[in-house]
Amino acid sequence: MGESGNTKAIILDSRTYRESDVLLSVFTLDFGRLNLVVRGAKKSSSKMIGHLEPLTRAKLMIIKGRGFDYVGGALGENSFQGIREDLNKLFYAGKIVALFSKLIKEKEKDERLFLLLNHYLELIDQELNFNKDQGELFFLKFSLSFLSEIGYKPEMGACLRCHKRLEKGLNYFDLQAGGVVCGKCAKIKINNFNGEDKEEKLSTANQSSLLTISNNCVIIVRYLLDLDNKLKIRVSKKVIKEASDLIKKFVLYIN
Ligand SMILES: [Zn+2]
Structure with a gap:
């Protein structure tokens, strides 16, 4: 990546960093897994962070920093609302993202992995009658596809x-x-x-x-x-x- 770059990303995790910043763990389409700082995210004036909740797909502008790179701009693409509104879905989508985060290496581009994760989040998001048994099956199938990949x-x-x-x-x-x-x-x-x-x-x-x-x-x-x-x-x-x-x-x- 040069001085800056635009890419799609799925937000995996988010935590407070320094006083008013947030550190995101994201999986990007073009650069693989990255840790990115959102400056001033904790300030009430920050509008960007709304697009950067975990389990969101967003377009990001990434700016090269001296330490961490940071997010210069963000546009939410899919907040997977169906997942947020259903505790079962949230639980299993969370398990999928946790497994993904655990085994994925940093800064290795892999378009297929991006599409796989996105596909499963979309599947869970759109499923009409999602119950616990189905959640287990989704998680199993994701795990096996992911491990194979x-x-x-x-x-x-x-x-x-x-x-x-x-x-x-x-x-x-x-x-x-x-x-x-x-x-x-x-x-x-x-x-x-x-x-x-x-x-x-x-x-x-x-x-x-x-x-x-x-x-x-x-x-x-x-x-x-x-x-x-x-x-x-x-x-x-x-x-x-x-x-x-x-x-x-x-x-x-x-x-
Ligand atoms: Zn044998």
Whole structure:
């Protein structure tokens, strides 16, 4: 970026900075993630900050500063009013933005990520009957699309170790390797002194990173990984919970 630049941005977070300024964390279409100061935002005369609430898409004029760059002008494009007026929507949109902020690097331009985040905010904003179950599904699908986009697409088709198509039964998800491992491969034989098989144990090297995964969970994650699939599906709360926990642990592992 030169002395100044115009771009679209989604406001991720906002906090007070110095006495009367605000520090924004934004994801811009042209420059990736940036921290920007809004000078004098806390003064009652400041009109700009109204366009810069978290969960807003705005056009920004960014001016190069000595420390932080700052916002020279802002024009709100979409304040996602439907999200603001619904606590469920606000909760899940907040979760999406939090996950995004957690894993996104600074100053790396990525138009596809901008469009992905914007797409999900628009989807949630416009959804008519948004309930908690749907929120979980939206969040899961966003998480999987987002992880795929940043290079962490979970392998759900074939066992990562023997490369055979995963069959129904006792299977695992390897958090470290980022994909499924079949029951056979997850176990190693522990030999006794006579060389006979004594017992089968989960491979100790990977024990801490292996989670059991149910057949239904494998199916739903595969379904959600396919971008063309719709979210109008019925899934039991139990399976959604299992898939959400799995993604949560996976994110902790890669973060
Ligand atoms: Zn295997």
